[in-house]
Amino acid sequence: MSAAHAAGDALATTVQAPPAGTVPLAADREDTGKKARPPVRKIGWRHTLRRDWVLYAMALVPVLFLLLFRYVPMFGNIIAFRRFRPGGSIFGDEWVGMRYVELFLNDPNFWNVFANTVILGGLTLLFCFPLPIVLALLLNEVRVRTFKRVVQSISYLPHFLSVVIVVGMLMQLLSLQGTVNQIIEAVGGEAIPFLQRAEWFRTVYVGSEIWQTVGWGTILYLAALTTVDASLYEAARIDGANRWRQTWHVTLPGIRPTMVTLLILNIGLFLNVGFEKVLLLYNPLTYETADVVSTYLYRVGLVSNNFSYATAIGLFQAIIGLVMILTANFLSRRVVGASLW
Amino acid sequence: MSVGPRDSKSYKTFTWFNGTFLVLLCGFMLYPFVTVLAQSFSSAGAVKAGMVNVWPVGFNLTTYQVVIANDLFWSSYRNTVVYTLVGTTIAMVLTTLLAYVLARRALRGRNVLIGIAVFTMFFNGGLIPNYVLIQTLGLKNTMWAVVLPGAISVFNLLVMKSFFENMPSELEEAAQIDGLGWWGIFRRIVMPLSKAVIATMILFYSVAIWNDWFAAFLYLDKQELFPVTLYLRNMIAGASSTASQGAAASGSSTSEIAANIQAVTMVLTIIPVLCIYPFVQRYFVSGIMLGSVKG
Numbered sequence: 212m213s214a215a216h217a218a219g220d221a222l223a224t225t226v227q228a229p230p231a232g233t234v235p236l237a238a239d240r241e242d243t244g245k246k247a248r249p250p251v252r253k254i255g256w257r258h259t260l261r262r263d264w265v266l267y268a269m270a271l272v273p274v275l276f277l278l279l280f281r282y283v284p285m286f287g288n289i290i291a292f293r294r295f296r297p298g299g300s301i302f303g304d305e306w307v308g309m310r311y312v313e314l315f316l317n318d319p320n321f322w323n324v325f326a327n328t329v330i331l332g333g334l335t336l337l338f339c340f341p342l343p344i345v346l347a348l349l350l351n352e353v354r355v356r357t358f359k360r361v362v363q364s365i366s367y368l369p370h371f372l373s374v375v376i377v378v379g380m381l382m383q384l385l386s387l388q389g390t391v392n393q394i395i396e397a398v399g400g401e402a403i404p405f406l407q408r409a410e411w412f413r414t415v416y417v418g419s420e421i422w423q424t425v426g427w428g429t430i431l432y433l434a435a436l437t438t439v440d441a442s443l444y445e446a447a448r449i450d451g452a453n454r455w456r457q458t459w460h461v462t463l464p465g466i467r468p469t470m471v472t473l474l475i476l477n478i479g480l481f482l483n484v485g486f487e488k489v490l491l492l493y494n495p496l497t498y499e500t501a502d503v504v505s506t507y508l509y510r511v512g513l514v515s516n517n518f519s520y521a522t523a524i525g526l527f528q529a530i531i532g533l534v535m536i537l538t539a540n541f542l543s544r545r546v547v548g549a550s551l552w
Numbered sequence: 553m554s555v556g557p558r559d560s561k562s563y564k565t566f567t568w569f570n571g572t573f574l575v576l577l578c579g580f581m582l583y584p585f586v587t588v589l590a591q592s593f594s595s596a597g598a599v600k601a602g603m604v605n606v607w608p609v610g611f612n613l614t615t616y617q618v619v620i621a622n623d624l625f626w627s628s629y630r631n632t633v634v635y636t637l638v639g640t641t642i643a644m645v646l647t648t649l650l651a652y653v654l655a656r657r658a659l660r661g662r663n664v665l666i667g668i669a670v671f672t673m674f675f676n677g678g679l680i681p682n683y684v685l686i687q688t689l690g691l692k693n694t695m696w697a698v699v700l701p702g703a704i705s706v707f708n709l710l711v712m713k714s715f716f717e718n719m720p721s722e723l724e725e726a727a728q729i730d731g732l733g734w735w736g737i738f739r740r741i742v743m744p745l746s747k748a749v750i751a752t753m754i755l756f757y758s759v760a761i762w763n764d765w766f767a768a769f770l771y772l773d774k775q776e777l778f779p780v781t782l783y784l785r786n787m788i789a790g791a792s793s794t795a796s797q798g799a800a801a802s803g804s805s806t807s808e809i810a811a812n813i814q815a816v817t818m819v820l821t822i823i824p825v826l827c828i829y830p831f832v833q834r835y836f837v838s839g840i841m842l843g844s845v846k847g
Contacts, residue, residue, distance in 0.1 A: 259660045265734040266653045270665060273650035273704060277668060280701050284677020284685050301684045346577075349570050358571070364833060365578045368585070371825050373763030375781045376818050379788050380584040383591070383811065388602025390587065426581065454563050479674065487766050491785065505679070512680045513770070525678030533675050 291523035303519065311523035321524065324507040327500060331489075332481045334417045340477050342421060343428025344470065348458060350429060351436050363433075366426025378491040381419055382406065406492070409499040416492065416501075420485065431469055439465035471543045479536030482528050504528050585822075591815035592616070599811045615812045625817065627776055628783035631695075632762060632821075635779055639699040639761040640754060646703050647753065651712035652738050673706045686771055697771035698779070702760065708753050715749040716742060748835045755832040759825055784817050 260267065286302065291311055293303025315321045346366070353359040369377070384390050385405040392402040405411045443461045452460060486505040493501035504524060512521025586606045591599050595610030603609045619625050653659065654666055677685075682701065691697040719742065727737045743750075765781035772778060778786075787810070 256660070263656075263659060263734070266656060266659055269649045269734070269738070270653040273646040274665065274668065276646055276704060277672065280682075280685070280703075281672040281677065282668075284681035285675065287677055287681030287684055290681065290684070295684070301681070301688045349574065352567065352570055353574065358574075362574045362578055364830070365581050367833075368581060368826075368829070371759050371763075371829055372822065373765060373781050375763075375765050375785045375788070376822060379784065379814055379818055380588060382788060383587065383814075384584060386602075388600070390583075390605065393602060422581065422584075453560070454566070490766075491788075509679060513683065518680050518684065522678065522680040525680060529675055529678055536674055 288522055288526045288529075290519050291526045293519065295518045295522075297516070297518070307519070311520045312527070314520060315524050315527070320507065321504075324502045324504050328482055328484055328503040328505075330500075331413060331416060331503060332484045334413055335420055335484060336477055336481060338417055339420055339424050339428070340474060342425050344432055344466075346425055347429040347432035347436060348462065350433060351462075363426065363429070366429065368426070369423045370427035372423070374485075374487045374491060377419060377423060378488065381415065381492065385415065406494070407496045409497045409501070412493065412497045412501040416485070416488065419488075428473075431473065432466055435466040435469040436462065467547065471547050475536065475539045475543055478539040479532060481535060482532050588815045588818050591812065592819045594812070596812045599815070615816045619813055619816045619820070624775060624778075625780070625783065628778050628780040629820070631777060632779040632781070635695055635698050636758050636761045638695070639703070640758040642699060643703040643705070643708075643757045643761075644750070644754060647705070647709050647712060647757075648743075648750070650704065651709050652716055652742060654709070654713045655716035657717070669704075669706050669709055683770060692771050693774055693777065695777065698764070698767045699761070701767065702764070705757070705760075708756055712746075712749055712753060715746060719745065751832050752835045755828065755835070758828075762825060780817070780821050784814070784821060787814055787817065 283301075290301075290303040292306060292308060294305050294307050295303045350359055350362060353362070386392070387402050387404060391405070396402055403411065405415055439462060443465070444457055447457045447461050482504065484503055484505075486503070486509075489501055489503055489506050490509065493506065505528070508521040508524040508528075511517050511524070583606070587604065590606055590608045591604050592615060593608035593611050593613070594604045595612055596615070598604050598609035650665075650669070654662060654669070656662065686692060686697050686701070691700070723741055723745075724737050727741050732740065763781060765779065765785050768777070768779050768782045769785065772782070790810075
């Protein structure tokens with residue numbers, strides 16, 4: 212490998228006729244910055260390839276992978292507008308126009324699951340976005356290092372569990388003989404079949420989501436907290452700010468970029484509410500509140516074999532998600548000056 | 553923290569409450585784990601009656617024996633191990649190579665390549681087109697359907713890329729002067745210095761594959777190919793034959809033994825994750841920070 216590369220380098224030397232000394236590999240010129248650029252630009256692709264072919268070769272398989280497993284399905288969305296026949300082309304067989312789009316826009320079930328998705332996504336955002344900030348602030352006040360570390364480790368733990376395990380645990384905790392109902396009965400209440408009641412689904416879902424994500428969510432905030440300038444606290448204290456006001460006027464503004472970035476990300480994922488978890492957790496008794504766009508399209512598409520129809524729904528969902536993340540990013544760049552890109 | 557020497561009395565009270573709250577929070581976080589563990593060691597009757605909380609009631613290991621003696625459990629478990637090893641290896645090779653290339657700031661076409669990768673974070677093909685693709689490629693009912701599609705996580709890719717970008721460039725320059733090409737630098741300079749980020753990525757990928765059930769649920773129909781998570785899911789959904797087999801073995805009714813067997817299967821599924829997690833923990837905190845600072 213290195214021998215072949217040396218040959219490539221030798222070629223580069225002859226073409227470019229550089230000043231004395233070794234020829235630096237092209238991709239290493241970053242530090243010379245803009246001044247070095249014009250001559251580099253003039254060199255043709257053929258030359259670039261000859262010099263950096265090893266790099267391109269290294270990227271080849273991963274890029275092909277992305278094209279095959281990420282981009283082909285993107286174009287496969289075309290079957291939302293074409294009729295797909297099992298066993299036929301993955302891009303569908305004949306054009307049917309907006310038929311499937313109209314179909315779901317007129318489907319009352321669709322609007323029901325859409326509303327469920329928005330509510331569930333909204334509740335998740337409402338609780339799962341701010342709570343890690345609160346926990347991070349509380350952890351930040353802990354000055355016994357080992358204690359802090361132990362709490363952190365324990366709070367990350369649920370993040371590493373499979374959804375299947377989480378749902379299994381939920382089912383045991385929430386069963387009629389489960390811990391939660393034992394507590395309810397101990398305080399004189401009556402046992403509730405949580406998982407069979409549509410009105411409880413959202414609570415169960417959001418509650419378990421908090422359990423699973425709150426600790427993991429603190430990682431970034433704790434990191435951001437360490438970068439807040441200590442002299443600002445001193446200044447605030449001299450101005451007579453107590454602990455609470457220091458938090459409000461120094462700490463929170465200090466971690467605002469992190470908050471904004473994560474908020475954008477959360478908004479972008481808004482409609483992707485835990486498909487797998489809902490799928491594992493719901494049942495016909497709770498469809499009323501639990502069925503979301505992705506579970507509905509799963510049933511329509513893969514259970515009832517209506518591929519084109521389900522693809523139309525999925526495409527709609529993906530486009531809304533894309534628009535939301537772009538909008539959130541644009542707004543935050545305008546309003547707060549922090550953005551993802 | 554810069555609190556200063558004069559802590560107010562009210563702040564001391566706060567510290568006290570804060571500590572108590574965090575201890576309670578830990579209890580809340582751990583409780584489900586502890587219960588499942590206790591149930592796995594308890595007698596079926598005690599579990600069914602809801603008598604088990606944090607301590608086993610009617611301690612016995614029979615349930616473990618029943619589960620371990622089950623062929624389907626073992627084949628599922630073995631599948632999970634195989635999928636995780638193969639999948640993580642593929643994912644690491646692809647991700648590391650691409651991240652290394654994308655970290656060369658002056659590489660021609662770099663921004664195009666980054667764009668190709670990043671765009672997939674915001675827009676994806678969706679369930680059905682992915683399913684059709686896997687079917688068309690003939691990957692259904694093979695382990696490749698589980699192992700391949702997730703091989704590059706763009707988030708992980710960006711973490712690695714920024715890690716490589718932050719490496720001191722002098723090292724690579726020196727290596728070049730000594731005659732190393734890109735491949736040589738990658739293998740002999742960059743890799744040995746990236747153990748932290750590599751460990752983090754291995755953890756992320758292997759945990760993701762270990763925990764995954766949905767790809768298997770979608771693409772595998774044959775029980776002998778199921779990973780343990782799918783086996784567990786079917787058991788929870790009441791569709792697995794294991795529960796009834798177990799029940800038959802111990803002579804009690806299906807629902808009675810099911811909760812027990814579920815607990816044991818869960819414990820056995822979680823254990824490997826819990827075992828590697830503490831060792832890699834110190835790495836992933838820095839890893840995830842790297843990735844988020846500049847996406």
